[in-house]
Amino acid sequence: MPEIHLIGRAASPGLAIGPVTMLTAAVARRTASEDPAQEAAALRAAIAGAAADIAELIKTVQGEVADILEFQVAMLEDDALADAAYQVISAGIAADHAWRLALDAEIAGYRSAEDEYFRARAADIIDIRDRVLAHLSGVETVARISGGSIVAADEITPSAFLAADWTRGGAIALAGGSPSSHVAMLARARGAPMVVGLGPLSWNGQPPALALVDGDAGTVIFDPEPETRRRFELRVAAANAALAAAAAGSLAPACTADGRPIAVLLNIAAPEDVAGLDPAICDGIGLVRTEFLFEASHGLPDEDTQYAIYRRILEWARGKPVTIRTLDAGGDKPIAGLTVDGESNPFLGLRGIRLSLARPEVFRVQLRALARAASRSRSAATRPPIHA
């Protein structure tokens, strides 16, 4: 069989090679009762069961993944999602059929959205639909993906993604899908290459056994010729070697070819930016922006709040130099209660150091907090933002 080249859109970077797992929707059979009241009760129980499943899953994850699942729970707990289903159930339709009708209409609404982000939510609603259908029929319909395989499907739900083990490699090749989907976010976070929008995955006869996924270029090759595979394996090896070299070199001092040392300084906007980073990878922090402290929701921060945050950053740096820029408000960064509205040229207006000098009561608090933090560090410097 000749190799099949498909071009799609890159959704998560990286190269992968592996056996193909085709995901096809599991069809569950269920015997409906003749009684609309019983059918409505069955649907209610299935929705509650699905929400409970996801709530259980949330306990095992954090951050972005938890947000994705919390969205699903919020949708399931909203009676508006099942309204149309209950209506057709009362007209004598079975619960599973009614639920599928209602959710397919919801999914069609998302698919027709102008905005790619909202179109990508279709996969979440499919996930919700299938999980409730699984509860209605009492079978497991979340597809199991074996680790290290290339998943080929029309779309993939967050549940199916989360049920798989991505630590052993593997990748995703989708006929549809979107780089804005929750699965694409998950794939990027887990380092699984992903290509979407390949178009219909149709095979003459046997489905493909092996695939090469290029999540950088957005291409997939099914059943490659030996020569194609060999060249791809060379690229994988080169990419792995480059990653290993980058990891090994990240702790070495930076210098030019003729040996002149170059300082590598980070540029951060909040203390979270350095969380999880080893300070040994850099020579210090060249710029800490402090605008994050002054975001509208928090109001003007007091001296102790600022001090605690500056200390945290200095402690992370373990004696390496840190330069903290005083508040750069104004221009494109208005701050309620501090900057001036309606200036004719705000970019050269009352901003940066000029604003700080005009509003010394705010500036003084920041300088005091900085001075206190710096007094306990060998290497802190402050510079004001000057716009000329």
Added chain:
Amino acid sequence: MHDVNASRASKTYPHLTASAVLVNPVGLHARPSVKLTQCAKGFAARIELALAPEGPWTDAKSPVKVMRVKAPQGATLHFRVSGSDGEAALAAMLALVHDGFGEA
């Protein structure tokens, strides 16, 4: 039943309206919708939102309905609120939108 109470409330309390521009990157998407509806449910007032000052109005306590609005970044979100804690509810809605739902 809910609707009976809501219409009674709207007779007793005047409608308060206000609008704010969606500043967060992808508009009123999944996470902001959840945040907004959770916040709205914390108030007794009837809270509705729309993309135009004349509606159509959507129940701000329903994530399913709020997501159906598909409000993109840069859209102006109009709120219409009525109830005993209407003023606080309106202020809380506006603060969430102004703040980019905490993800700016």
